[in-house]
Amino acid sequence: MKTHVSTTINGEAVEFLCQPRQSLLEILRDELSLTGCKEGCNNGNCGACTVILNGLPVDSCLVLAVEVEGANIETVEGVAQQRQLHPVQQCFLEGAALQCGICTPGFIMTSKALLEKHPAPDEEEIRFSLAGNLCRCTGYDKIVHAVQAAAESAPAPK
Ligand code: FES
Numbered sequence: 001m002k003t004h005v006s007t008t009i010n011g012e013a014v015e016f017l018c019q020p021r022q023s024l025l026e027i028l029r030d031e032l033s034l035t036g037c038k039e040g041c042n043n044g045n046c047g048a049c050t051v052i053l054n055g056l057p058v059d060s061c062l063v064l065a066v067e068v069e070g071a072n073i074e075t076v077e078g079v080a081q082q083r084q085l086h087p088v089q090q091c092f093l094e095g096a097a098l099q100c101g102i103c104t105p106g107f108i109m110t111s112k113a114l115l116e117k118h119p120a121p122d123e124e125e126i127r128f129s130l131a132g133n134l135c136r137c138t139g140y141d142k143i144v145h146a147v148q149a150a151a152e153s154a155p156a157p158k
Pocket residue numbers: 038039040041042043044045046047048049050059060061062
């Protein structure tokens with residue numbers, strides 16, 4: 001039997017039907033065509049599936065879809081606004097902080113959530129926050145530098 005779930009994804013009301021065993025990752029990719037979040041390990045180890053759930057980065061492969069009733073979800077598809085890349089996206093691009101790109105949506109979402117909570121993190125805080133995101137290509141220095149650059153490019157709080 002399927003369960004009806006009402007949620008908000010990237011600012012829009014979204015409803016879907018899901019089986020109790022289905023993960024949020026499955027629903028996002030297979031039912032809602034939001035394929036930006038990637039399936040790497042499907043067991044909570046790689047972070048490729050990271051989305052922001054009620055302000056916190058989570059591995060969507062570990063969240064049951066039935067758990068997101070009433071939740072606010074952000075995926076990488078909603079990060080750019082009016083065709084303008086988010087500073088984190090822009091800095092990943094300019095800093096060549098990606099190669100194959102499989103891990104990149106997860107890093108973008110984790111970094112965005114970090115900067116929303118801590119607009120000026122130091123390197124240790126960035127590395128700690130990104131510890132749950134794995135990259136097999138780029139190495140971590142360029143990624144950390146991109147997040148630092150994004151933090152520095154953000155307008156000063158009023
Ligand atoms: S696919 Fe979810 S943590 Fe790897």
